Amino acid sequence: MPESITLRGCTPEPLSNYLKALGVLRLLAEPHYRDQDKKLKAIDPQAKGYWRNDVFVLITHLTSDELEKFFLYHYEPTPLVAPWNGSTGFYPKDTAQKRLLNSIQQAKSERFQLYGEAIAIAQQQVDALKLTVQPKDEEKRRLVERLRNHLPDEVVKWLDTCLLITSDLLETPPLLGTGGNEGNVEYSRTFMQQLQELIDLTTGKPTQSSNFLLKAALFDEILPELPFAGKIGQFNPIATGGVNASPRHDTDSRVNPWSYVLTMEGIMLFASGATRRYEKSERGRFVYPFTVNASSIGYGSASDSDVARAEFWVPLWSQPTGLRELQILFSEGRAKVGGRSVRDGIDFARAISSLGVTRGIQEFVRYIFLQRNGAGEKASHFAIPLDRFQPQFNPQVDRLKEIDNWLDSFRRAAQDDKAPASVKRAHRRLETAIIDFSRGKAFLLDVLIALGEAEAALDNSLKFTQKKCLHPLPLLESGWIDDCKEESSEFRLALALASNNLRQRLARVRGNKPTFGADNNDKLTTWHKGSLNKNLITLLKRQEIELEQSKNKQDEAEIEQKTRLTQKLPFAKIEDVVWWIDNETQDERIEAIARGLSLVKPKRLETERNNNLKGFVPLTYALLAIAHHRTFKKKAFEKVFGTTILKDNVDLPRIPALLTRLAAGDCFTATKLAARRLRASGFPTKVGEQQEEESRTQRIAAALAFPLSDYGIAYLAKQVLLIHSKE
Template sequence: MAGQQVLRAGAGRVNRIALPGCRTEPLGSYLQGLGLWRCLTRLIDPHARAGWESGHLVLTTAAVSDVDELAQRLVAGFEPLPIVSPWNGGSGFAGNGKSATAERTLQAIRDSHEPRLAGVRAAVVAADTVVAEGRRRGWGGSKDELWDKARKPDVLTLARNRLPDEALAWLDAAVVLGATGDPVYSRLLGTGGNFGRQDLSATYLHRALAIVETPRRDWLHAALTGAENVPYERDAVGQFDPGRAGGVQSSPFEKLDDKGFVNPWSWLLTVEGTLLFASAVVRRLGADTSQAAIPFMVRSSPVGYPSSAAAENVMGEMWAPLWNRPAALTEIEQLLGEGMADWCGSAARTGLDFVRAIGALGVDRGITAFVRHVFVERLGQSPLAVPAGRIQVRERPEVMLLAPLDTWTARLRGDSSAAVQTALRELDTAQFALGTGQPHAAPRVLVALGRLHETVARSGAARAATGTPLVLPGAREWLTAAGTGLPELRLAAALASGRDKTRPGLTLRALFIPEETKPRHTRPQWTDRPSLVSLGAGAIAALAAAHRRRARAVPEPDGDIDPAVGGVLSTFRYAVRAPLDDVTALATGRVDELLLGDYLKALILLDWSDTAGIRLPAPPHVGLLPAVRAPQELRVIAPFFSADPLQLRLREDQPLPAPVPLRPGPDWIPQLEAGRVNAVAQDARHRMRIAGIRCLPGPPSHLDGHRVAAALLVPLAPATRESLVRAVADLPPNPRVVAVEGETA
């Protein structure tokens, strides 16, 4: 494969070398690419640059022309890294015969005069002095143990003081001492450089020695190009390449292949790639002493990838950064050493935090994408780094709507019931979808949030854990993010936004949630009583019951009262107004009741104190006007349900519209719940005639009473009510035209 020549400013011609074998995933291939680049800069070209294109690494270098030359020069001049772990019993330094291969490898290095092993030889000799001095000080363990576990911090400190500077990168990458003095391990390198019983330093030195003594250009060429025509060794590959890890059911030749398959060159370069994260551990440890603070390494959120499972043992996640602009190694070392993923002013701590940080552009400039790797126990083995998706860095403003959820949901994590944890996982999954820009994710978040809140409301322990019911700011922004293309969402928004000037206890929120607003409290508080109206029987029944509870007698003035005015007030004074076609759909059974209920559970949690200017678009329609399409009974009954009188001209000789107050009868809602729709419509016509409105005859529609009672609670704009009256009565037009749909009062 020939390298493509390009012109580097001020430096003559350089070559772009694509490396299909160094892919962005699995994690081992990604680290192999970083390790190759690091190896190239330390042995051949210190000015080599690299970036990720089309899923693989592309080098920019003036020192080699193509992959063949790169492989040839690395095989001839490779110098292994001084990677030793005298703090581990399996490293070969114990000398007790339990790690025979590691001990033989160390002895071969001590006896070797190969110049390319000089750095490794010096590190081995220094590690020997660490072991000897530690034992003299009485830090040795019992029986065959190399060290007393209680003295491990002392051993690590001694190793830092005695090992050559070149060997400290491995120490820093594998283990550091936290603020309390205890060892803190990087998930990237297992437990201090151990994957189960595999000591990584011993494996590295064994394979490096073999590569130096018996050069294999075909292995390196395969690692760089991705060719699969070279036989690999049957040996442990570690957590970095799940596809070659072996184990139960991994191959038809299960017993033969239980160790896995490994390309020694890939392994060496992968381990070298991990060293780029070493300084990051040291620099960032002060930020969180509970774990090694490698940038882009976070606690796991077991959502957002197809193979996730609630009961899966997940150890953490690594989000591997990608960049497409050729960068210098020093730039990437700084990125990894000081890089960050910021969510709401703090470093991301979980996978969910991380994906939201990406959407909020809380990551370093220059990063174009991240590949997520999840460390899980599978195949009955030590953890594997499983690729879990690639996320492009792109601003998604709607992600910031999730920030107010964190404090409330954090109180539910941990010791909660299975039902709460299931609902919380559903919410996390939806938030992850929103963070990655999946379509229709915002409505999914709302539905999951409503279900979670309902689950919490049913549990005394969960209510106590959260402290208060959730009040979520940003109703306007949530509607924008969710979109208003569904009638169920528009109806839920209109209903949830409804409120009164003097009756805060009769909003749908107050009726559906077991809460109360106590004196000296600005936020609602949980109460142990059941909710006044349950959504358990379905949204239609709940809305009809809520409508009945809201109905109250209108105070009468002195003297006789016009029968058209005497009645009840049950609708909201302030609300986002719904399109008439949606109300018609609700009354005639053409909405998804389950979806409407889910949206209601969520939207009543929003703060609707400011609805000025919010408009709900009417669905597109052709043909008849919405008022004409509405059923006859709805045209007659719906105009009565408002806190404000209609403004109408009843006669041609009336110059201006005058108030025409209409009130529903006190027994209308119970009658509708009993199925007497025609009786209510007949009373409505009678009241209209008394008010001076002569109704035209029309055919009955045979509507379901509960649906009509629910639909009549939905706030309508004054102009919409007027259009309904005009659809059943012959009235002179008003002198002005008002928009019919989407008004807010």
């Protein structure tokens, strides 16, 4: 009957503890034990494991005592040799390590038989190439090829974890640094050194301290202090020592030898592989399970100055899983977005919305390999856990496919050292919004807002944008509107603004033109830094100028309104406009949402016909809105008044000084002009001149920029006009 053994020393964090859990499962299920007939076999090929409450649970027919006995007396280490690295014992100057290699080769214990054979074969290949020092470039490649052809399969697995030979490259997966070397830590050499602390090379029996070290590594039993100095590389930053690493404030690096050995054994589940992606002329591309390019986004200490080698997204699963299933999972751990392989952490966050769900993964821990010192091949890194991501199916994530190509260009430009700070900030905000949205901590609307901010940053940095040949984002499909919709006055007002061809007012983007910029005489873009209130008034003034410049002023106004009606574009609700006038809305959010929605194709909606008014409508606004709108529709007036009011549609003459007086805060004169124009056109008013504070008058002026339907105008007319039935 299988037992469940909780390995409290095997946790998702730090990375060494995660890899240690994989090492335990792998060593039980693969041949690492000699039976009575001296044949190498697996002690429990049916062993399984899973994660529960951040601890690895092992399901095996072994008891805890039998598990310990296996590691102490029967476990045969995987031969880790790396003659392509220096100081590994294979070259004349490596005298100290050479002695350790000789000790393993001369060991009488069967536990090191395979190890001794692997060392001998590796040395033969070094000698065959007449190498006397660590090889470089083509020599290194030839050595690795010979090792792959001659070493036993058990050792080739280690080679595949350290190095990958493609048609034209020798790649080094980031999990083992630069080919099994991390700064001053050479992993195969350290592995042998730690083994001799645990197993007597002569007798094959455990050393005096091996038992309690194993209990500490597997079951997190307390050790007063680790007596063994050693390095664990990037896998456990806390164990590297240094300032404040102990109560004495400064200490050397310390590591439990069993933890190191099991970590190395677990790494080999992540064998590298190459895949050819038939996408956009890309050549065969190096792929490593659950490993992507680093994105300095989505964590509290993220900074553009971070230097990182890669990200590693480790999966946690909650159902008992055997070694074979895990091997398949890790070998296929290549997530995709939009039909292509993921490239960085942002992509991976998007991909796990489907990857984890389909493969039974409960959670991912996102690690980043941050550089801590050194440079080039001598650089040292820390594997820092950034956050947890729980896969959850979110079909809206597919919307991001539309921005992929543009985002790639924007990302490359933003990462340029000469990119303006505003562009860099906009890029960080956008990618942060994407990663938060992918994990369920933000909405698609947040991504859309960030896209609007990005376009503003690019427009404000026109020289840089044009130098980098950055194109405006192609208009997004109208489905974004439904997926981004929120029930708020801010969203509805922003949608009404954006649907009025707002994009060209916000940025120097013109229709389908593929570049930013405008002709010298083009004054269509009116937006500047400042309040939304001022920008809306500026927009209204520009629209008035354009209308005056048109040869068919009234026809143009008629066409614009008919276009909105036939296309069923959204109008503002009067109650939302009243909230704006009363300063009860968040102006910055309206502008941010409007910027985002201006990037989306207009959404065909049902025209707002029954705009039922709720609460009091300021008479000043009602009077000014109908005078500014200037078009009264017979059908709309009949619907609102319940009888025939107009014989035909009515177009009022323009009031030239209306916006100027309102912008100046002169409510009295503006309303006097509006009432006079209405009376002169045969529409006497219930109200005369009105007086409002300057700031409120200016908000009423800005409110005229929110487009109203013909029915909305009729409702406002009913509040202020003295109209009798024409029947």
